[in-house]
Amino acid sequence: xxxxxxxxGNPIKHSKSPFxxxxxxxxxxxxxxxxxxxxxxxxxxxxxxxxxxxxxxGLNVTVPFKQDAxxxxxxxxxxxxxxxxxxxxxxxxxxxxxxxxxxxxVNDLSRNHKIIFKNKRILILGAGGAVRGVIESILNxxxxxxxxxxxxxxxxxxxxxxxxxxxxxxxxxxxxxNNEKVDLIINGTxxxxxxxxxxxxxxxxxxxxTVYDMMYxxxxxxxxxxxxxxNAGLCLDGLxxxxxxxxxxxxxxxxxxxxxxxxxxxxxxxx
Ligand code: NDP
Numbered sequence: 001x002x003x004x005x006x007x008x009g010n011p012i013k014h015s016k017s018p019f020x021x022x023x024x025x026x027x028x029x030x031x032x033x034x035x036x037x038x039x040x041x042x043x044x045x046x047x048x049x050x051x052x053x054x055x056x057x058g059l060n061v062t063v064p065f066k067q068d069a070x071x072x073x074x075x076x077x078x079x080x081x082x083x084x085x086x087x088x089x090x091x092x093x094x095x096x097x098x099x100x101x102x103x104x105x106v107n108d109l110s111r112n113h114k115i116i117f118k119n120k121r122i123l124i125l126g127a128g129g130a131v132r133g134v135i136e137s138i139l140n141x142x143x144x145x146x147x148x149x150x151x152x153x154x155x156x157x158x159x160x161x162x163x164x165x166x167x168x169x170x171x172x173x174x175x176x177x178n179n180e181k182v183d184l185i186i187n188g189t190x191x192x193x194x195x196x197x198x199x200x201x202x203x204x205x206x207x208x209x210t211v212y213d214m215m216y217x218x219x220x221x222x223x224x225x226x227x228x229x230x231n232a233g234l235c236l237d238g239l240x241x242x243x244x245x246x247x248x249x250x251x252x253x254x255x256x257x258x259x260x261x262x263x264x265x266x267x268x269x270x271x
Contacts, residue, residue, distance in 0.1 A: 001055050005034045005253065008047060009062035012036045016267060017060050020246045023266065024258040032057075032254075044068040052091045058253040059089040060246070066129060073097030082162065083133045088249040098252055101130065102137025104245025105186070105214070105238075110141070112240050112261070115184065115210050117141035123182040124148050125198045126189035127155035127171070130214055134188070135159060139167035147182070149174050151189075151198075174199045181206050185227075187213045192221040200226070208233035214241060218271040239271075240264050 007017040013036070021034035039047045044065050051059065061069040066085035070076070073086055074094040079102065080086050086097035109115040122143045124131050127150035138146055145168045150156035156171030163169055183206050191198045192215035205211070211227030216239040220228070227235035243264045251257050 003032045003057045004051070004055050005032055005058045005060075006037045006051065006056070007034075007060040007062060008037050008039045008044065008065055010039055010041060010064060012038045012062070015062065016242060017062075017246060019267065019270070020243055020263055021250065023263045024247065024250045027258050027262070028250075028254070028256045030254050030256065039065065045072050048072060048089065048091070048095065052095075056091050058091060058249070060249055061087050061089060069097055079136050082136050085129055085133055087133070087245065088252055090252060098249075099133050100245040100248035100252070101133040101241070102135070103248045104241045104243075105134045105212075106137045106141060107244040107248070107260075108238075108240035109184075109210070109212065109236075112244075112264070113210070113234065113236060115234075117143050117184070119144045120183040121181065121206070122146045123177070123180065123185045123204070125174075125185070125187045125200065126150055127152070127159050128188065128190065131188040132159060132162075134186075135163045135169070136166060139163060139169065142167070144168065145170070147172060147177075147180065149177055174201075177201050177204060180204050182209060184210045184212065187211075187215070187221075187223040190215075192217075192223055195222060197222045197226055202230065205230050205232055211235045212238070214238040216242065216271070239268060243267060 015036045025032050069086035077098045080097050080099045083099045088098045090096040148156040148171045153173040160171035189198050211232040213221045213223040216237040224235040243260050247260050
């Protein structure tokens with residue numbers, strides 16, 4: 001019987017994960033079946049139990065179930081514990097939870113775009129689930145300093161406290177950014193979803209800085225356009241992160257690392 005995998009969410013229709021994982025399985029000649037499954041609110045545990053009985057070996061978890069997945073896992077990796085959320089479940093006798101968004105972001109920037117984090121000043125906008133999921137991986141790259149700026153300052157300060165033992169990190173509001181200079185700025189707010197730009201001051205970018213939006217779309221996002229106006233060295237969207245986090249999940253499940261570059265290219269053509 002073929003091993004089954006799926007992404008669960010609500011809504012889930014627009015998920016790119018089935019496309020990505022099918023490309024990975026073709027490329028690595030792994031015999032598996034990967035689907036997108038719509039799960040009703042409050043029904044995650046029931047779904048996971050039934051999926052497991054039906055030869056389900058692993059699940060990706062997206063909005064709004066990352067917290068539910070965290071709670072139902074029998075064991076968690078350290079990075080998932082700190083992130084407070086799970087996007088990858090491995091199903092065997094026990095249910096193991098992990099999070100691959102942080103690795104996905106760092107691998108996209110460092111491997112695909114050759115961005116160096118070490119000793120750089122990095123700014124992340126937003127303090128929601130996506131940002132919490134990537135902070136540990138960023139601090140593991142030894143940046144000089146990481147600033148978390150958020151509309152609701154308290155959330156940025158909470159994240160600072162959760163991760164402060166891992167490196168130099170600060171939390172603040174957008175209006176405290178006026179005298180900052182950074183080498184890399186990552187938009188982890190959901191502002192782009194509604195075509196908005198977070199209130200970032202001009203002239204915050206160092207020479208040849210990188211601007212990265214976790215959001216992706218066929219056209220450059222408002223944040224990427226802002227980066228272009230500010231003469232950033234590179235303006236990128238989050239499509240590579242999406243594929244890289246999927247590759248890390250695939251590796252957790254199958255022990256094989258797929259080549260992400262052709263899949264990113266192919267996915268871009270479908271947008
Ligand atoms: P959350 O709802 O958990 O958090 C949203 C964040 O955005 C909060 O910090 C919120 O601030 C802030 N925000 C919302 N609207 C605005 C605005 N108009 N101006 C300034 N700040 C704003 O969302 P997630 O963290 O789950 O997702 C954030 C983004 O990351 C989404 O665009 C999502 O698509 C993307 N993402 C991409 C991934 C990828 O693989 N490429 C993976 C995961 C997420 P406040 O706290 O004040 O409300």
